[in-house]
Amino acid sequence: MEEIAIRSGGAAGDGIASIGETLSKCLSRMGLHVFGFNAYQSVIRGGHVWFQARAAKERVYSQGDGCDILYALNKETAQIHLPSLRRGGVLVYDPENFTVADSELPVGTRALSVPTLAVARKFTSQPILQNAAGLGAVSFLAGIPLEVIQRTIADSFGTKKGDVVDWNVNGAGEGYRYAQQHGAPVGSAVAPAGPPKYLMAGNQAIALGAAAAGCKFLSQYPMTPASSIMHWMAAHSHQVGVVVKQAEDELAAINMAIGASFGGVRSMTATSGGGFSLMVEALGMAGMAEIPLVVVESQRCGPSTGLPTKTEQGDLNLMLGAGQGEFPRAILAPTHPVDAFRATIRAFELAEAWQTPILVASDLHLSESYATVDPGELDLNVDIPSLYTVEPNGGEYLRYRYTPSGVSPRSFPGQPGLNYVSGSDEHDEKGHLISDVKSGVPIWVAERTKMMSKRMRKLDGLAQATELPQILGPPSAELSFVAWGSTVGAVRDAMALLAARGVATNLIHLPTVYPIHAAELGRLLGSAKRTLLVEANFSGQLGRLIRAETGIHLTERLLKFDGEPFYPMEIVGRATEVLSHGR
Amino acid sequence: MAGSATAAHPTAGTTLKMVVGKSDTKPTWCPGCGDFGVVAAVEMAVKRLQIPSHDVVIVSGIGCSSNLPHFLSSYGFHGIHGRALPVAEGVRWANHGLTVIATGGDGDGFGIGAGHFVHTMRRNVDMTYVTMDNQIYGLTTGQASPTSMMGHKTKSTPTGVIENPIDPIALALASGATYVARGFSGDVKHMAELVANGIQHKGFAFVDALSPCVTYNKLNTFDWFRQRIYKLEGSGHDPTNLQLAWQRALEWGDKIPIGLFYKTDRPTYEDLEEVLAAGPLTKQPSGLKGREDLLKEFL
Numbered sequence: 001m002e003e004i005a006i007r008s009g010g011a012a013g014d015g016i017a018s019i020g021e022t023l024s025k026c027l028s029r030m031g032l033h034v035f036g037f038n039a040y041q042s043v044i045r046g047g048h049v050w051f052q053a054r055a056a057k058e059r060v061y062s063q064g065d066g067c068d069i070l071y072a073l074n075k076e077t078a079q080i081h082l083p084s085l086r087r088g089g090v091l092v093y094d095p096e097n098f099t100v101a102d103s104e105l106p107v108g109t110r111a112l113s114v115p116t117l118a119v120a121r122k123f124t125s126q127p128i129l130q131n132a133a134g135l136g137a138v139s140f141l142a143g144i145p146l147e148v149i150q151r152t153i154a155d156s157f158g159t160k161k162g163d164v165v166d167w168n169v170n171g172a173g174e175g176y177r178y179a180q181q182h183g184a185p186v187g188s189a190v191a192p193a194g195p196p197k198y199l200m201a202g203n204q205a206i207a208l209g210a211a212a213a214g215c216k217f218l219s220q221y222p223m224t225p226a227s228s229i230m231h232w233m234a235a236h237s238h239q240v241g242v243v244v245k246q247a248e249d250e251l252a253a254i255n256m257a258i259g260a261s262f263g264g265v266r267s268m269t270a271t272s273g274g275g276f277s278l279m280v281e282a283l284g285m286a287g288m289a290e291i292p293l294v295v296v297e298s299q300r301c302g303p304s305t306g307l308p309t310k311t312e313q314g315d316l317n318l319m320l321g322a323g324q325g326e327f328p329r330a331i332l333a334p335t336h337p338v339d340a341f342r343a344t345i346r347a348f349e350l351a352e353a354w355q356t357p358i359l360v361a362s363d364l365h366l367s368e369s370y371a372t373v374d375p376g377e378l379d380l381n382v383d384i385p386s387l388y389t390v391e392p393n394g395g396e397y398l399r400y401r402y403t404p405s406g407v408s409p410r411s412f413p414g415q416p417g418l419n420y421v422s423g424s425d426e427h428d429e430k431g432h433l434i435s436d437v438k439s440g441v442p443i444w445v446a447e448r449t450k451m452m453s454k455r456m457r458k459l460d461g462l463a464q465a466t467e468l469p470q471i472l473g474p475p476s477a478e479l480s481f482v483a484w485g486s487t488v489g490a491v492r493d494a495m496a497l498l499a500a501r502g503v504a505t506n507l508i509h510l511p512t513v514y515p516i517h518a519a520e521l522g523r524l525l526g527s528a529k530r531t532l533l534v535e536a537n538f539s540g541q542l543g544r545l546i547r548a549e550t551g552i553h554l555t556e557r558l559l560k561f562d563g564e565p566f567y568p569m570e571i572v573g574r575a576t577e578v579l580s581h582g583r
Numbered sequence: 584m585a586g587s588a589t590a591a592h593p594t595a596g597t598t599l600k601m602v603v604g605k606s607d608t609k610p611t612w613c614p615g616c617g618d619f620g621v622v623a624a625v626e627m628a629v630k631r632l633q634i635p636s637h638d639v640v641i642v643s644g645i646g647c648s649s650n651l652p653h654f655l656s657s658y659g660f661h662g663i664h665g666r667a668l669p670v671a672e673g674v675r676w677a678n679h680g681l682t683v684i685a686t687g688g689d690g691d692g693f694g695i696g697a698g699h700f701v702h703t704m705r706r707n708v709d710m711t712y713v714t715m716d717n718q719i720y721g722l723t724t725g726q727a728s729p730t731s732m733m734g735h736k737t738k739s740t741p742t743g744v745i746e747n748p749i750d751p752i753a754l755a756l757a758s759g760a761t762y763v764a765r766g767f768s769g770d771v772k773h774m775a776e777l778v779a780n781g782i783q784h785k786g787f788a789f790v791d792a793l794s795p796c797v798t799y800n801k802l803n804t805f806d807w808f809r810q811r812i813y814k815l816e817g818s819g820h821d822p823t824n825l826q827l828a829w830q831r832a833l834e835w836g837d838k839i840p841i842g843l844f845y846k847t848d849r850p851t852y853e854d855l856e857e858v859l860a861a862g863p864l865t866k867q868p869s870g871l872k873g874r875e876d877l878l879k880e881f882l
Contacts, residue, residue, distance in 0.1 A: 029882065198881035208877070214869035217677060239877065241867050243676055243858045248702040252669040255662065259642070259673020262660055263681070264865040267673070285663050378878065380871040387865075412865070413658040413674065413681050416601065416637040421652050423661030424645075433653060433661070436611050 001056055001496060004188040005064050006142055007081055008134075009050035010073030012043050015131050018156070019071065020051025021370065022135060024199055026144045026152045027055040028372045031194030035489075036370030037063035037565065042224075042308045048076055057193050061336065061489035063369070065569045068186045071138050073130075074098060085109045088187040090141055092179075094130060112137065112183045119174045123167035132168040136175025143189030146176045198373040202366040202486075205337035205373075206270070206296055207232040209344030211240040214384040215294070216265035219245040219256040224308050225364035226270040226298040250275035254282040254295070261291050262422055264387055264412035266348055270296035273315045274305065280322045283357050285424040287327025290400065290408065290455065292351035292358075294344070299363040301563040310563025311364035313485055316541040319359050320514055326452075328406075328459040330466055331359045331514040335488035338377045340366060343511070345382055350465060352387070354458045355407055361513060363536070365565040366486035392417030398429040402450065406457030426451060463515040471524055473506030479579055480528035481507040482554055484542050487534055487566055494571035505575060513542065522550040532578050533557045534571060603629040603636040608653045617794030617805070618648050620768030621715050624792070625684065626655055627775035632782060639682045642671040644696060646688035647722045648715035648794070665695030668703045668712065675710050678865045679853045682782060683710040690720050693729040693749045704758035704787050709851040711781040711788040715768075716751065717796035718803050725799035735802055751791045752832040752844055756825065761786035763828065763845040767812055768794040769805050770841070777843065786851050793841070808839065815842030822846045 004027075008019045017038050024036035032055040041047040054064040066086040072078040075098035078091060085091060087108035093100060094116040105111055114137040120129035132153065139149040150169045157165045200208075207229045210218065220230040234244040243260075247253035253269045260267040271279065276297045286293040299315045301307035319331050330350055334343040340362065347358040390397075390409040399420040401408040408429075411418030425435035426448055434451075438444040471480075473495055481491045488509045495505050508524050508531075510516070525531060525546070533543045533554040538561045543554045558574040560566065603626060612618050629639055639657035643649035645664035652659025662670045671685040692700050692714045703712070719737065720726040726739035730751065734743040755763045762784040766774030774792060781788030793812075795805050818840070821827055828845035853859050861867055871877060 196882050198878060200881045204881070208871075212871040216864045216867065216869055217673070219673070236877065237858055240871065240874075241858060241861070241864075241869065243856060243864060245672075245676070247669065248698055251666060252672075252699055252702070255666040255669035256673035256676070258662075259660070259670035259675075260677040260864075261673070262670070263640070263674035263677025265677045266869065267677075281663055282666065289660075289662075373881070375878070380874055380877070382870055382872070384870040384872075412678075413640045414638060414678055414865070416635065419637055419656060419658050421606075421659030421661055423652075423659075424663050425661060432608055433650075436650075 001058055002188060003054060003056035003060060003064065004142055004186070004190050005052055005054040005067040006069045006071070006138060007050060007052045007067035007084070008071040009048065009077030009081055011045070012041060012047050012049050013045040014073050015128055016049045016051050016073070019131055019135060020053055022152055022156055023138065024053040024370050026139065026148050027053060027190065028199040029148060029152065029196045030144065030190060030192045031196060032057060032190055033059045033197065033372045034199060034370065035060045035063055036199070038368055040309050048080065050077065050081065055190060061492040062568055063565065064493065065567050068188050069138055069141050071134055078104070082106060090183065090186055092134060092137055092141065112141070112179060114175060114178055116175060119171050123171060129167055129171050132171030133175030133178070136172035137179035139172070140176045140179035141183060141185050141189065143185050143191055146173065149176065198375060198378070199370050200337050200373055201228065201368055201370050202337050202340045202362055203228040203298070203368065204232050205341040206344045206360065206362065208378070209341040210268050210294070210348070211236070211242055212380045212382045213345040213348035214266045214382070215242055215268050215348065217243050217245070217257060217260035217267040219247050219253040219267070219269050220271065221247050221250045221253050221275055223272045223275045225300055225367040226272050226275070226296060228368065229270045229296060250278040251282065254279040257293055258282060258286050258291050261293055264414070266292070266352065268294040268296065270298065272298050272300050273302050273318060276315065276318065276322070284323030284325060284327060286357045287323060287329065287455070288424050289422045290355040291422070292355055294347045294351050294358055294360065296360045296362060298367040299361070301561070307563040309364070311486070311536060311565055312561060312563065313363055313487065313536040313541070314538070314561065316361070316513065316537070316545070319361060320545065326456065328354065328356045328456060328462055329359060329514065330462045330512060331361050332466070333361045333485040333510060333513045334366065335485060335509065336366070337371045338373050341378055350462065353407070353465065354462050355410060356458055361485060363486050388412060388415065390415070390418060396430070399431045400427060400429045400451065400454070402429060402454050405461050406454045407461070459515055463517060466512040466515065468517050469508055469510050469521045469524055471506055471508050474504050475506065475527070477504040477506040477529070479505045479530045479532055479575055481505060481532050481534055482542070482546070483507060483534045484510045484513055487536055490566035490568050491534055491571055493568035494575065497568055497572050498575060503579065510542070513545070516545060516549045518549040521546065522552060525550065525552045530578060531556060532575055534566065535559055536566065537561055601635045601637070602633055603639050603655055603657045606654055606656045610654050611650060612647060613798050615797040616647070617717060617768035617796065618651070618715050620771045620774065621648070621713060621792045621794050622651055622654050623771045624766065624774035624778050625651070625686070625713060627771065628779035628782060629657070629682070631775070631779050634682050638680070639684065640674050642674060642683065642685045643667050644687045644691040646691045648686065648688040649691055651686045665691050666699065667691065668696060668699040671710055672703060672708050675708055675853070676856070676859070676864065678863045679709070679859060680863045684782065685710060685712045687714060689714060689716040689718060689730045690728045693751055697729070697749070701754070701758045704755055704760040704789065706852040707759065707761055707786045707849050709786055709853055711778065711790065713778060713790045713792055714751065715794040716791050717794050717800055719796050719800040721796045721799050732802065750832065750835065753829070755789045756828055756832055756845055760789045761847050761849050762788035764790045764843045765841045766790055766792045767808055767841050768792060769809060773814070773841070780843070784846065786849060811837060811839040812841050813838055815840050815844065
């Protein structure tokens with residue numbers, strides 16, 4: 001597959017993310033598929049940050065491995081990333097920032113020095129404007145037309161007009177022309193490939209999906225990497241008619257969302273593992289009180305505060321077991337922004353249909369990476385039925401009526417004749433608690449068993465209503481990868497690399513991590529010739545769940561917990577190793 | 584606002600049976616518990632305002648007193664320990680046509696839920712919060728609470744409490760509550776007046792109800808309070824004066840004031856949350872059908 005990868009790097013505060021986002025947008029506007037990966041640290045200034053924008057005509061599912069253009073704002077970036085510069089690649093730098101000797105360049109690569117700071121000084125004393133000249137030079141090398149980069153830069157200022165916008169646009173022009181005079185595009189330079197595509201981060205897709213699903217209330221406490229769900233929704237609060245509440249803590253956030261759901265609107269909260277840990281008690285209450293609730297858990301590297309800006313899939317055990325006692329839940333694991341949009345909509349539908357919490361398992365890599373979406377892939381026209389489905393019929397209203405499905409008719413405050421008390425204590429069909437003077441009395445002991453069974457019956461319905469394990473690629477492949485969530489992206493890219501080498505592989509992935517659909521999964525795994533479990537955690541948490549639910553022990557594994565996303569080549573390497581066993 | 588408690592609620596029902604009354608669940612409190620006085624006062628207050636029972640939501644956390652929603656015929660939510668207020672806020676923001684009352688104990692509100700107490704007040708959410716303050720943990724059989732007095736010997740403090748108690752009234756004043764009152768379970772009519780005025784107050788109304796635990800608190804008994812309480816009404820107190828409210832809030836000893844400490848008008852959270860200007864969220868359209876304009880920013 002022909003592709004281009006542009007990497008930029010520097011210190012936090014240098015504007016690296018905005019360089020990367022601008023380049024990603026240029027490429028998506030040219031009709032290419034893009035994956036944008038922002039590698040940053042838990043600092044506001046200093047340190048080392050970098051961004052990789054990777055593009056191709058076919059869909060790219062990960063940040064890929066090497067790069068073709070490396071735009072380095074400091075020496076550290078050059079030192080760290082030059083080894084990734086592919087043959088034919090170019091290092092772009094300003095000798096005023098640092099110098100580089102030819103001997104430091106990998107074989108087959110070249111360097112282009114661009115006087116970006118000198119260009120900046122023509123307009124302003126602010127050195128950050130060097131980025132505009134850098135963007136211009138990089139665009140020329142990458143095949144991005146001048147008008148595309150200039151337009152994209154201008155658009156990034158929104159409706160803002162004036163000197164700063166002009167300086168940036170003109171600075172890019174100067175950088176572009178300098179590169180034109182002193183260099184040549186890289187061999188993998190791109191050309192316009194079709195109508196523009198959408199470029200969005202996983203969290204934007206989740207927020208958009210929530211609003212499309214009829215969410216009216218989102219409460220959150222800031223925590224990386226979930227915060228940008230709140231940011232998007234808050235910025236569009238009026239346009240989409242969603243109340244966004246930044247709560248005092250995650251305890252309040254989830255309890256507010258539960259209150260809003262009880263009050264009669266679809267609601268959601270989102271957090272990362274630390275915040276989710278605080279939400280655990282209330283999650284169980286939503287299960288007990290049978291209140292629809294969508295919770296997005298965007299995982300980051302743990303345990304504890306861990307690596308706050310780095311990715312991991314280490315919270316599966318937590319999500320499976322969160323809450324004392326047992327209650328029905330589902331865990332959806334989207335792999336890509338398109339998937340995240342749809343999974344969020346599905347989460348709302350499931351939460352409402354089964355009156356229980358539904359978790360959307362994201363992680364930093366999915367939540368914050370950018371990917372292209374074809375316009376036809378996002379359908380905002382979601383049918384949203386009224387929540388008010390129960391009318392008084394003269395008889396006694398039983399909020400927790402026993403039904404074959406376990407789902408009982410739900411009324412809302414404000415509806416006459418359907419008053420009830422919802423609660424976290426065990427209760428009877430009417431909602432009366434059986435936790436104090438009735439507990440231990442034989443008829444109420446039986447009642448508890450009946451009520452618990454009623455709730456847990458919903459798990460059967462959830463299993464029926466959720467997406468089955470999927471197989472991608474040829475069914476008779478020599479090797480079956482097993483993965484979930486954002487890791488699926490790098491596996492898909494690895495599969496393409498292996499296919500190019502003549503090695504056919506497939507992927508068994510789980511859009512629904514729980515309930516796990518053991519029979520279907522067992523069938524897929526049973527027909528696999530060899531398997532390789534790929535997960536971003538220490539112990540292989542999905543592998544453990546699969547073993548518990550199907551009895552199948554996936555012994556070949558590629559596990560990583562260094563905070564970095566999977567790179568296709570490391571998956572290719574491990575797959576090759578596994579395939580060579582016993583040959 | 585005092586004296587206006589008999590004015591009808593805008594959505595008052597026409598039939599008396601629609602008004603909040605006792606439910607078919609009998610309180611499980613110990614005979615003589617102060618909380619009987621509080622539930623009676625809450626019932627009296629909503630009855631007097633003639634708010635239809637289906638428009639009232641009573642939200643609580645966990646503790647003896649938090650069982651209160653079960654004993655009245657309105658909608659109710661009996662949540663988890665310390666989280667009554669965030670649930671109540673969520674209910675209120677989902678449908679701000681509802682009358683939302685949170686109830687609970689001193690452990691629930693000033694211990695495990697203290698953070699929410701402070702933040703709900705600074706937001707001035709238009710709701711009423713009635714705490715049944717008995718200065719002890721009753722349901723867990725008699726440990727010290729955040730309002731237990733210094734020196735109070737309890738199961739968890741056999742040699743006496745060594746922490747300064749929280750002063751809920753002072754905390755409410757400091758946190759920006761716009762209606763701050765204290766009632767006493769031994770005077771149900773007076774408390775009902777405070778609660779009714781609190782419900783009618785536009786903003787966060789806090790009523791700390793001195794509600795003795797007859798089983799585990801042998802120090803702060805009905806008699807102990809009767810010897811000390813006096814009413815702010817008729818004492819020359821001006822509840823519009825924050826300085827005077829502070830002075831009265833700090834009185835706790837031989838004399839303990841009950842009544843309205845402070846009342847002021849400030850825009851509520853619901854007033855300032857612009858999305859709610861279009862009406863209760865429950866009545867607003869939802870979803871993004873035909874809203875492809877929202878996708879333009881991604882191009």
